[in-house]
Amino acid sequence: MDATSAKLQVAGFYDKPSGSIQYVVADPQTRRCAIIDPVLDFDEKSGATATKNADAMLEFIRDQRLVVEWILDTHPHADHFSAAHYLNEKTGAPTAIGDKIIDVQKLWKAIYNWPDFPADGSQWNRLFADGETFSVGGIPAKVLFSPGHTLASITYVIGDAAFIHDTLFMPDSGTARADFPGGSAARLWRSIQDILALPDETRLFVGHDYQAEGREPLWESTVAEQKSKNTHVAACRTEADFVALREARDRTLPMPRLILHALQVNMNGGRLPEPESNGRRYLKFPLDCL
Structure with missing residues (x-):
């Protein structure tokens, strides 16, 4: 089956607190599916964790009589915890992320001062x-390295769809920030060009939507729509134009409120810290590092 003709079934699940979209994507012929960028619920005010988002996807998967083949993350998220480890325990499906996660682990291992942390990517199955290529059921999939937002960001091109997370947002919302440790607006521009080189009819699914001007959440566009309508892409004719626009925008943005909470969990494959002697788990915060 040709990748561009394979029609992938896509269900999006919106997490309002983080503005994140999680996906269950399936081959309708084999009923095999993958979960992409799942969210583990976390309330920073109380420290409470929950699995409401992940359980909703598992219920959908049961209702649709699907079999989970993959649990995929596009990058180590800075605004929510990943539910990849929880879903791996529930389904037995392998977890995967881009191999440049090792570079992110090395960077944040130093920030968190964790000398014994294994910065080798061993927290994922793949x-x-x-x-690199793989498949979801009988639908072919390919990985595109898409750095810029982070050192490790990747795009999953599965059949006629691409899951682009923090590169492009919906056309009315522009592009993702590039000012995190290891980020680069120039590299983000080049990653965007790689995505826009896909066939015009390719369906693009974003990882966040912040409901521009109060509209309902949206998460699907096409390559053609992004080329013609994206507020940042259409305004920039060159890489230098984009870098100037993106860096000026980034200077106005506060750090995500959960970045220091989330990275220590997500660079560990979505695993929460191990309980201490009193049975409680604790997060670690580096002060004045950002």
């Missing part, structure tokens, strides 16, 4: 290299 590390994908740029250009």
Whole structure:
């Protein structure tokens, strides 16, 4: 089956607190599916964790009589915890992320001062290299290295769809920030060009939507729509134009409120810290590092 003709079934699940979209994507012929960028619920005010988002996807999967083949993250998220480890325990499906996660682990291992942390990607079952192929059921899939937002960001091109997370947002919302440790507006521009080189009819699914001007959440566009209507892409004719626009915008943005909470969990494959002697788990915060 040709990748561009394979029609993938896509269900999006919106998490309002983080503005994140999680996906269950399936091959309708084999009923095999993958989960992409699942959210583990966390309330920073109380420290409470929950599995409401992940359980809703598992219920959908049961209702649709699907079999989970993959649990995929596009990158280590800075605004929510990943539910990849929880879903791996529930389904037995392998977890995967891009192989440049090791670079992110090395960077944040130093920030968190964790000398014994294994910065080798071993927290996932599979590390994908740029250009590597796999499948969801009978639908072919390919990995595109898409750095810029983070050192490790990747795009999953599955059949006629691409899951682009923090590169492009919906056309009315522009592009993702590039000012995190290891980020680069220039590299983000080049990653966007790689995505826009896909066939015009390719369906693009974003990882966040912040409901521009109060509209309902949206998460699907096409390559053609992004080329013609994206507020940042259409305004920039060159990489230099984009870098100037993106860096000026980034200077106005506060850090995500959960970045220091989330990275220590997400660079560990979505695992929460181990309980201490009193049975409680604790997060660690580096002060004045950002």
